[in-house]
Amino acid sequence: MISYITRRLFLMIPTLIGITFLVFLIVAMSPGGIGAALKGSAGAVESDAGANARAVQEAYLEDRYGLDDPVIVQYGRWLARIFPVQFGTRDQRDPTGEVIRYPKDLKVPVLAGEWYGSEADLELPDRMPDYIFDHTWDEIHAAGEEEQEAMRESRNLAYRAAANEYAGARAAYITARTNIEQTLVEYANAEGLKKAVTKDNKPRPGVLRRTGINTQNEFYEKVQSDGAEAIRALQEARIARERVGAIYRAKPYPEVGLALGPVAIVPPDFGRSFTRGQPVFKLIGEALPRTLLLNLIAIPIIYFIAIPSGMLAATRQGTWIDVGSGALFVALWSIPIVWAGVLALGYLAHKDYLGAFPVSQLHAPEANSFTFLPSVDANGNWSRGYALDTLWHVCLPVACLVYGGFAVLSKQTRAAMLDNFNADYVRTAKAKGVAGRDIVYKHVFRNSLLPLITMFASLFPALLSGSVVIERIFTVQGMGHLIIEAINLRDRELLLANVLMISTVNLIALLIADILYALADPRITYD
Amino acid sequence: MNTATTTHPDAASRKPTAEEPILQVKDLAVSFDNGKGPRIQAVDGVRMSVYPRQTLAVVGESGCGKSVTAMSALRLVPTPPGRYDRGELLYNDGRSVVNVLELSDKQMQRIRGDEIAMIFQEPMTSLNPVYTIGDQILEAILLHQHVKVKEAVEIAVKAMDDVGIPQPRERLKAYPHQFSGGMRQRVMIAMALACQPRLLLADEPTTALDVTIQAQILELLNDLRRTRSMGMMLITHDLGVVAENADVICVMYAGRVVEYANVFELFENPLHPYTRGLFASIPKMHQKRHRLVTISDVVDDEEQFRKLPGAEDGVRPWWPWHDPPKDLRSRDYAAGDYYLQEVKEDHWVGVWRTEAVSEHESRPPDLTYRISDDPTRQKE
Numbered sequence: 074m075i076s077y078i079t080r081r082l083f084l085m086i087p088t089l090i091g092i093t094f095l096v097f098l099i100v101a102m103s104p105g106g107i108g109a110a111l112k113g114s115a116g117a118v119e120s121d122a123g124a125n126a127r128a129v130q131e132a133y134l135e136d137r138y139g140l141d142d143p144v145i146v147q148y149g150r151w152l153a154r155i156f157p158v159q160f161g162t163r164d165q166r167d168p169t170g171e172v173i174r175y176p177k178d179l180k181v182p183v184l185a186g187e188w189y190g191s192e193a194d195l196e197l198p199d200r201m202p203d204y205i206f207d208h209t210w211d212e213i214h215a216a217g218e219e220e221q222e223a224m225r226e227s228r229n230l231a232y233r234a235a236a237n238e239y240a241g242a243r244a245a246y247i248t249a250r251t252n253i254e255q256t257l258v259e260y261a262n263a264e265g266l267k268k269a270v271t272k273d274n275k276p277r278p279g280v281l282r283r284t285g286i287n288t289q290n291e292f293y294e295k296v297q298s299d300g301a302e303a304i305r306a307l308q309e310a311r312i313a314r315e316r317v318g319a320i321y322r323a324k325p326y327p328e329v330g331l332a333l334g335p336v337a338i339v340p341p342d343f344g345r346s347f348t349r350g351q352p353v354f355k356l357i358g359e360a361l362p363r364t365l366l367l368n369l370i371a372i373p374i375i376y377f378i379a380i381p382s383g384m385l386a387a388t389r390q391g392t393w394i395d396v397g398s399g400a401l402f403v404a405l406w407s408i409p410i411v412w413a414g415v416l417a418l419g420y421l422a423h424k425d426y427l428g429a430f431p432v433s434q435l436h437a438p439e440a441n442s443f444t445f446l447p448s449v450d451a452n453g454n455w456s457r458g459y460a461l462d463t464l465w466h467v468c469l470p471v472a473c474l475v476y477g478g479f480a481v482l483s484k485q486t487r488a489a490m491l492d493n494f495n496a497d498y499v500r501t502a503k504a505k506g507v508a509g510r511d512i513v514y515k516h517v518f519r520n521s522l523l524p525l526i527t528m529f530a531s532l533f534p535a536l537l538s539g540s541v542v543i544e545r546i547f548t549v550q551g552m553g554h555l556i557i558e559a560i561n562l563r564d565r566e567l568l569l570a571n572v573l574m575i576s577t578v579n580l581i582a583l584l585i586a587d588i589l590y591a592l593a594d595p596r597i598t599y600d
Numbered sequence: 601m602n603t604a605t606t607t608h609p610d611a612a613s614r615k616p617t618a619e620e621p622i623l624q625v626k627d628l629a630v631s632f633d634n635g636k637g638p639r640i641q642a643v644d645g646v647r648m649s650v651y652p653r654q655t656l657a658v659v660g661e662s663g664c665g666k667s668v669t670a671m672s673a674l675r676l677v678p679t680p681p682g683r684y685d686r687g688e689l690l691y692n693d694g695r696s697v698v699n700v701l702e703l704s705d706k707q708m709q710r711i712r713g714d715e716i717a718m719i720f721q722e723p724m725t726s727l728n729p730v731y732t733i734g735d736q737i738l739e740a741i742l743l744h745q746h747v748k749v750k751e752a753v754e755i756a757v758k759a760m761d762d763v764g765i766p767q768p769r770e771r772l773k774a775y776p777h778q779f780s781g782g783m784r785q786r787v788m789i790a791m792a793l794a795c796q797p798r799l800l801l802a803d804e805p806t807t808a809l810d811v812t813i814q815a816q817i818l819e820l821l822n823d824l825r826r827t828r829s830m831g832m833m834l835i836t837h838d839l840g841v842v843a844e845n846a847d848v849i850c851v852m853y854a855g856r857v858v859e860y861a862n863v864f865e866l867f868e869n870p871l872h873p874y875t876r877g878l879f880a881s882i883p884k885m886h887q888k889r890h891r892l893v894t895i896s897d898v899v900d901d902e903e904q905f906r907k908l909p910g911a912e913d914g915v916r917p918w919w920p921w922h923d924p925p926k927d928l929r930s931r932d933y934a935a936g937d938y939y940l941q942e943v944k945e946d947h948w949v950g951v952w953r954t955e956a957v958s959e960h961e962s963r964p965p966d967l968t969y970r971i972s973d974d975p976t977r978q979k980e
Contacts, residue, residue: 496725497720497722497726498726498727498728498729500720501720501788501791503674504674504676504712504720505713505717505740505743505791506713506714506740506743507709507743508705508709509705516728519728519731520729593730595777596729596777
């Protein structure tokens, strides 16, 4: 059994890679591609060539998030970051908790050294010796608490200064690079080379290279001057980068994870959301408890009502209990959640009608000042407390989550029980003198567990994925909301983290179901 | 030579004729709901009785009502769709006689498994797959006997040992799927016998088994029957098994008893054409035939129905596919056209209730005969 579980856990790794890659690929192929929301055009064809400022911004963001890299490279980089084992230079973590990496190499502007400038102009600057801080890490660790703080801060300041300088240089270079690209587009248009311009209004170096440069073109001079400017900005940015690199190599911040010789065990880094600028981990950490709160109340209610009523329907087959519960559950199941949710809000929550329930959110705005349990303060004012407040807010969303869920589970239970009621071993048990109740609970139900376990495996992942519709109606910022946002905005980090989490939970639920199968039915073994 | 007294001292000490039957079935009728069609009368006017140490073999083709009769004795016929229309099932628990059909569920549960036990014909599916053999045998013991689990385990081990399961103590922890069909049937028997029932209903206990196992299991049941003075109703359609094991035979057809006599009488002198057809259809050694005699070869012959003792007075064997005789004096209940008559001493045949037997009330089939008590019929 242990070896089986281990094998299954290891098999999850390639499965998860496959799932995340597939999802990533689909999003990358969708209109606008990864990070569509960041780009001003959002995938639409934009003919206004004057939007230079926007192009610069796009170029900056592409550079910052690596969006200009091929999709495979982007995925590989993400995979390397979440992989718990790292090779080579280890990442460092700054005091705010952000992971700092060695600055990425800068891309050379298109056709540099060919149409403008020379190979010699593009040579990389010399590698600088590693920066030497005022204090070594050993000295810092030996120092007192306050001194230590100052020492750490001086390292931080040194790195920040260099990083800011590099950021400025890089921004200037990106502007210059955007300029030369736009000039090349203008050049191509003047030449009448339609194929040399992409839909995004960018030059295609391959096409241009094949036609060769035309010195008679009206933009020839501009290409030369803008190109020289871009190369100059590039070299300046490279020197600034080298300065940051020298400081980085001297380790201004503590390294992440645990070193084991050449490799390091590191906590997975899910990165930052493009659109919200916050770490994905933090975003999920905020949304997940809301979804879990709703589902951890809703799913047990579904199980505790559907399974006993299914059992009851099976034991009283054909009576009004059986027919009535079946009809009621199917009727409930048929009510669209959108409609039921809006009706519940309108009639039960709206203050012009019943007004008995809150309209939105999971807590009152002032909930943080509440005590946990209901209490009466010194002035005799009653306060409902945090727990009761939450319960009160949760009522309507949970009711909407629950009402449609009874039918399937109850019918499944009933069918499984009926299958077993007619089994030969039930007759044997009866012939032994076992009482009717014991036959139902001990013999029939135990044999009816397998379909219920299968249901569990399919219901469990819903715990985390949340319900988009209910979260929209009741304004709950849960997982469903987060996932839809990630998909709509093609937020790479957020999306991949969500997909990874949900598919992991899915695979684990399947594994648990398989283990439960073996526990419920001795005929199933995995050895 | 009377070997019965030497091999079974307890058998000789009792006077069999003075004994009361353990189970007496009187005019039982059971029908089943058939959706939109008319109810199906599975059993109609069945009479029989089982005595201690006796094996009553109930023979007949599939669907003739054998199993329904046996299951009725434990009231295991599911209702609905089943329904007990008429009759009594009198069970003698040694102190008083009760009608099984009138007992409360609680009283019924006390009798089931403890006093009347049943072995079913499907050993592969009759055990609960998710519990161990031990759990299932212990369940019966703990329900009916006031013993501690430890003692119950000893009883279970003994019961499994009795039915010839090797290493019974280790096998208690095994699951049914780890057993072969023959072993499972032994488990079923061990389970049925663990509480020392007074009556065992064996519904085709050996049909699913191969011949060697079949012989072993029947031998085992016979031993237990003699040593525990248990009555047994053996349901089968294997006439070889019947000839080897039965004391009294009850032949059934279409829910009614067509013939009832002790094993020697019935084999030597079958009176109902159906019984004759049944026996004639058995292939015999040293007899080369192009084609076996079928039952319909016999029962389609009108002449066969005129051979019964009393035929000249108008006594006709009952047969559902024939038009009733013209002088039928049907009574006003379901099986009123049918009557089980003692046509000669200790030999009953199902006949039409014609003029000749209209006022006749012969005693119900009731034979205390046992081979083991019969000094003239001892097996060598």
